[in-house]
Amino acid sequence: xxxxxxxxxxxxxxxxxxxxxxxxxxxxxxxxxxxxxxxxxxxxxxxxxxxxxxxxxxxxxxxxxxxxxxxxxxxxxxxxxxxxxxxxxxxxxxxxxxxxxxxxxxxxxxxxxxxxxxxxxxxxxxxxxxxxxxxxxxxxxxxxxxxxxxxxxxxxxxxxxxxxxxxxxxxxxxxxxxxxxxxxxxxxxxxxxxxxxxxxxxxxxxxxxxxxxxxxxxxxxxxxxxxx
Amino acid sequence: xxxxxxxxxxxxxxxxxxxxxxxxxxxxxxxxxxxxxxxxxxxxxxxxxxxxxxxxxxxxxxxxxxxxxxxxxxxxx
Numbered sequence: 662x663x664x665x666x667x668x669x670x671x672x673x674x675x676x677x678x679x680x681x682x683x684x685x686x687x688x689x690x691x692x693x694x695x696x697x698x699x700x701x702x703x704x705x706x707x708x709x710x711x712x713x714x715x716x717x718x719x720x721x722x723x724x725x726x727x728x729x730x731x732x733x734x735x736x737x738x739x740x741x742x743x744x745x746x747x748x749x750x751x752x753x754x755x756x757x758x759x760x761x762x763x764x765x766x767x768x769x770x771x772x773x774x775x776x777x778x779x780x781x782x783x784x785x786x787x788x789x790x791x792x793x794x795x796x797x798x799x800x801x802x803x804x805x806x807x808x809x810x811x812x813x814x815x816x817x818x819x820x821x822x823x824x825x826x827x828x829x830x831x832x833x834x835x836x837x838x839x840x841x842x843x844x845x846x847x848x849x850x851x852x853x854x855x856x857x858x859x860x861x862x863x864x865x866x867x868x869x870x871x872x873x874x875x876x877x878x879x880x881x882x883x884x885x886x887x888x889x
Numbered sequence: 890x891x892x893x894x895x896x897x898x899x900x901x902x903x904x905x906x907x908x909x910x911x912x913x914x915x916x917x918x919x920x921x922x923x924x925x926x927x928x929x930x931x932x933x934x935x936x937x938x939x940x941x942x943x944x945x946x947x948x949x950x951x952x953x954x955x956x957x958x959x960x961x962x963x964x965x966x
Contacts (some may be wrong), residue, residue, distance in 0.1 A: 719954055726951070755954065762956040764898075769905045809902055809957055843903060 662886050664690040665703040667733070667749075669724045674710035674746065674866060681869035681878070682707075687886050695727040705742045705885055706733055708749030710802070710864055720763065720805045721751035730756055742786055742885055743858045747803055750850075750860030759853055759860045760818065761810030763803075767843025771804040775875065776841055778849055778863060779829040781822070785852060787859040788825050790883040796833050797826075797877040799863040801841055801849075806862040808844035808851075818851060826850035826861055890935050891965045892944050896953045897928035928958070939964075 666678045675692060682690035690707070693700065700706060713724035724730070730752075737743050737758055745753040753759040766772060778797040780788050791797070810818065818824050826849040830839045840847045842862070850861030865878030898904045904926050911925035931952050933944075944962060953960040 718952070722951065722954065754956070760956075762954055764902060764957055765905055767903060767905055769909060807903065811901065811956075843905075 662688045662704045663702060664688060664705045664707055665693045665700055666690050666707045666709055667693050667695060667729055668709075669695045669711070669713035669727060669752075671713045671715055672709050672711035672748070674748075674864065677864075677866040678707050678709045678746070681866040682882055684869065685879070685882055685886060688882065693729060695724070695729045698728050698732050700729075700732045700736050700741075703736075703741075705744070706736055708733070708743070708745040708752050709866070710747030710749060713748055713752065716748075716805070719755065720748060721753075721755040724748075724752045725756040734758065737853075737858050740855070740857050744787065744881070744885075745858075745860040746864055746866065747801075747806070747862055750862055751805065753858060753860045758858050759851060760814050761808055761851070763805050763862070764807045764809050765805050766803070766807050766841070771802075772806070772841045773800070773802040774841065775800045776849075776863060777829050777831050777833075777839065778826045779833045779835065780826060781824050785825055785859075785884075786856060787852065787881060787884050790880040794833070795880075796829065796831060797863075797868075797880070798875045799865055799868045799878050800875075801863045802867075803842070803862055806842040806844070808848040808862070810845060815845060818848075819846075821854055823851050823854060824848055825852055825859065826863070890937055890939065892933040892935055892939070893963045893965060894931040894933065894944075894948045894952050894960055895928060895963070896931065896948075896958050896960045898926055898958055900926075902957045
């Protein structure tokens, strides 16, 4: 399974994503420059974290108009799996591939810490390798990660089972204290209605090696491998 | 001519910057203030007779995000 990792000017988690994916059996990853327009030969697309275009205007607002995004939209419309991590999640929301938006953290601080995540469903393309009840320990690192959607959108996300990850405590309880950024309903990751586009603020690629303190991020990539 | 695009967070969106600035104002003795919200103004230099409809499109699609923000456009001749 071949992953495209898109590089925007200012992406900085692209190498981590490629390294994490290349270490997995049955998967390989290669870079795609944001000015390229072909995703030919790729089975999945990753929009990595970073500060595309310096986060100017709004996070992800300018990257959304990069040439490659037309291809990413076509790829997603054809059912191809797309994962947006952190800044990648912001780009997916800005481009309308996912509902809602990511705004300034509640406490105004940039948060950079390990968080616990509860998986809301393990029958998705992106979470099927997660054991039911398993609480993931994965780091976040963002200043604008507060997920916002209006009441109507939020109700639809719940109704359609689109919320895949929520910030929780170590036991999986959804509490205000375990919400690092003020996200509505502790939302850490959502998918689109069709189920093939996934955005999350935590960085699974930074939790793929024991040296990094956790290997819980592996399951996100493993879920996709062999399932598409 | 110039266009001024004002972008403000929607009232329903949490604006921690505005809340922090309000707190500082109260601390400085300005007690009777209500909610404070912080947005931004984009100033665009334009040739005379620029297409205003196109400016609205740019303000809606690029300069603001309709999920979280409202914009207003003022053309200064």
